[in-house]
Amino acid sequence: MGMYADSVLSLVVPLCVIALVFITRRVVLSLFVGIFLAGFMLSNSFFGVLEYVLNAIGGVFYSEGEVQSNALYVFGFLILLGILTQLMQCSGGMNAFVHWARERVKTAEGSEFVAFIAGIVIFIDDYFNALTVGQIARPLNDANHSTRERLAYIIDSTSAPICILMPISSWGAYILGIMGGLVENTSSFSVLVQSIWGNYYAWFALLGVFLTILWQINLPVMRHNQGVGVEEFDEIKPHSGGSIWLLILPIIALIFFVGFFIFYSGYQVSQNPNLIEMLANAQTGFSLFWGGVCAIAVSVAIAWNRISLREYALIIKDGFLSMLPANLILILAWAIGPVIKNDLQTGIYLANLSRDFLASGVLSANVIAPLVLFLSASFIAFCTGTSWGTFAIMLPIGASIATINSIDMMLSISAVLAGAVYGDHTSPISDTTILSATGAGCSVQSHFITQLPYATTAAFAALISFGVAGFFESLIVGYLVGFGMMFGAFYGYRRYLSKPLDFQEKESTCIKSKFK
Template sequence: MHSKKGTLFSTMTLGLAIFIDDYLNALTIGSSMRKATDRVKTSREFLAYVVDSTAAPVCIILPFSTWAVFFAGLLEDNKVAEKGGGIDLFIDSIPYMLYAWVCLAVVILAIAGKIPLLGRMKDAERRAESGQVVSDADAAYNVEMEGGVEKSHTLNFFVPILSLIFFTWYFDIDIMSGAMASIFVTLAFFGIQRLLSVGEMFDGILKGFVGMIMPLGTLFCGFMLAEVNDALGTTEYVINATTAFMTADMLPMVAFVVMAALAFATASFWGIFVVGMPIILPLALAVDANIPLVVGAMISASAFGSHACFYGDSTVLSAKACGISPMSHAITQLPYALLGGAISAAGFLALGIML
């Protein structure tokens, strides 16, 4: 990882490996790779873009993630899949989750330099080339641990990450419980090597908790907005207003555009589908649309919202992990997300006509 492209492709590979949950992905990869990308003069904005692009978009195309479990349950609840068959329909829809595939392709092309730097990402990369990887405005967000150890080992990087993945996946527990278990493993592992004193390790844990207060406050406000949206019935109103355009050919594209816009605006990437699926899926059955294609369009819309929303959980956590503000990350990433969304919408229109 001695070049910018090699380091960013390594970051993307780690993102593809940690596919269980987008929160786990964003927090782990961003904080782990920012020193490596700093060495090759890559802006934190570009790092955050790569990290965020391998969070929700990767989670939806693998049937072992929290996203797969949630949407499989919704498909069964809405009677488009038999009990226990929701995951099968989810797997059948994976080839049609266009936003995820397009998003990953755009990231690869952007890292390789085949897609030019867009919008404010160009300014961020020029600044990084001069040696300033974090902007002056984001300096307060770039909190680095003081001190450290003179000699370390690669295992000290991988053991905490692998233990977090193991506890979360093997014991089927939430990420908070997995993180707590991983902390104890890390403390014991570092203690055996005498890398840090007990006081230094617990100071690091405390600083980590304190550092998460601001992003958690942002997420709290986003969840409040999602609850207000549900109370007002915005999702149901918008979908009902656009059902006239949902013919068999147009349904996948319209469903993607409408649900993506709602997810982007409300920061509700799962909740709106609890309301939306009971409206859109019966309509898809009535007009004899391709069900896996429609399901793929709706889940793609959820991934787009998670990826692009300025105050969405994945955006906030990716920015936090990379040491920049959520606004800096969202603005620099938005042109790439919109490019992926536009290509996906065109793809859903073409597939709707063909299938």
């Protein structure tokens, strides 16, 4: 393994997967073909390829002599979330919430702003954010005739960006762990806090969502890709006369118990009451799963007299089936991640390429370094589907480049963090992309395609801002240019490209993706 670390062939698999997603719009097929292609590149026989594919997929559940409990917990949580959704639907809580909210929030903009604010408030963890905001906002979103693709964009563009802007989050704790010792004579926490102000992409991504909602910007790709790969089912009729507490209490329980287990599991490992230490050692999968169990217990307890035993059987079946496609895609995404990162070493190849380019001294290092680091981190995260893996590869490189060339350390680190978030945010094989689509109730392929131009506009503004900030040695000048570009671009979209959605009125029902 690792024979492609110095070869452009290391890019073949991720680029093939991304191209197939565009061409076929079938994420499962694209991921599966990518794993097979890697097997052909790394094995000498047909049976060797089969063994490689089986090992790659099996490694999601069992690797290096250990059961991968975190993955199993996340899969379990997705199923629990599907069951919880069905419980809230069947009990009448979802319909009651829609009727209650419709009297107070009567426009698509209003329901989308609810999702936007919820996405900012729930900043502890991106998985938790993506799935919980979907549960809160989806019924209201459906009632006010906003598409689920728009909701998925809002969820995805608030989850990762807000998590990286908040040091007290699972992302902040992970980055602190990587940055320990990278910057001399400065604490890792201080470096992380300072990098927040230079993370142009995260701020511009949030601004882009705000402007998209405020001005109801629907680009052609958003109008033409509604409900791709999605079908409705409505086997369980909701009970009439439900209370909004049948929806609100389970969601409050979900937020409370997941938060509790995140800090509890972190304390169990670290034995340290420090918030950062607890977050750094938190077992996210464990916390999501047991938080989900507790939320279902609360939901069953308050709806016990409204749902029959026969209906519970249907609820469990439909909850399981509704999340099966998301689990299948997530299994293959997690299977191909180590293939691209460890076996083909795509990230190492791209990192070395960027380092060699900077060492050539083609342009002023102070201007070009942030640009190259941003683009490299973006491409690595886009191809590998992981921002966290990109952090591990690129943060040491960014810090060493800044030290060797005597350039702004904070700007270099911000460029790496911003690029990794953008690449992960827009990658069709990223777990956050998959979970955002799952939370919103749309297919992965339609979410990936519809959000790409919005996110890429923010990324382009961020790229220019990094160059300007390096040239003028001023973050403020970078922000002035970037904000000007964002307002200009989105105003142009509003005036020349945006049209109202052709939305077909539907009852608020549960939804599942067809995996083709």
